[in-house]
Amino acid sequence: MQSQQFQDLLNAIPLLTSQQRNTLINALSEQNSPSDIAKSIEDSFVRAPKCPHCGSEDLQRWGMRNQRQRFRCKSCRKTLNSFSKTPLARLRHPERWPQYLEGMTHSLTLRPAAKQCGVSLKTSFRWRHRFLQAIEHDQAPELSGITELDETFFRESFKGQKKGLPRAARKRGNDRQNVDKYRSW
Numbered sequence: 001m002q003s004q005q006f007q008d009l010l011n012a013i014p015l016l017t018s019q020q021r022n023t024l025i026n027a028l029s030e031q032n033s034p035s036d037i038a039k040s041i042e043d044s045f046v047r048a049p050k051c052p053h054c055g056s057e058d059l060q061r062w063g064m065r066n067q068r069q070r071f072r073c074k075s076c077r078k079t080l081n082s083f084s085k086t087p088l089a090r091l092r093h094p095e096r097w098p099q100y101l102e103g104m105t106h107s108l109t110l111r112p113a114a115k116q117c118g119v120s121l122k123t124s125f126r127w128r129h130r131f132l133q134a135i136e137h138d139q140a141p142e143l144s145g146i147t148e149l150d151e152t153f154f155r156e157s158f159k160g161q162k163k164g165l166p167r168a169a170r171k172r173g174n175d176r177q178n179v180d181k182y183r184s185w
């Protein structure tokens, strides 16, 4: 935002009604909340629903799955939800994401984060990397510093256990491999 626009914004604050003021405060605090990553991905889908496979905007509702609205693209007939083809595609337990993200802001390593949220170490590993991808995508101010530190967390969390490194098996010769690069996670 240009500084003049920002100045205009500041000048407008005294003119706000109390309701508008509350809305603004909520909007600003939501902006800073780490759990907002998922919401912001979801919101951008809701603002402009579009098939991530073919780009068509001609979608129809296609029931619910895991408490999430599903859609079907009338053009390519694939089904999707608001997270399809985003870093958060196919991650489960969305009700635990906010707590996990909160742990990330407090620099929890994989193991304590897994324990805190009651998920496996493998899930903790997957979530961390997916959320980091989402954050890079979204640049939430509170979390953006984590990306640089992540290598350290990674080394610490897996110190001395090369064998147990959780990693999804790569499928060979699978023609769907490039269809959804997040699917094998």
Ligand SMILES: [Zn+2]
Residues within 6 Å of the ligand: 051, 052, 053, 054, 055, 056, 073, 074, 075, 076, 077, 078
């Ligand atoms: Zn489509």
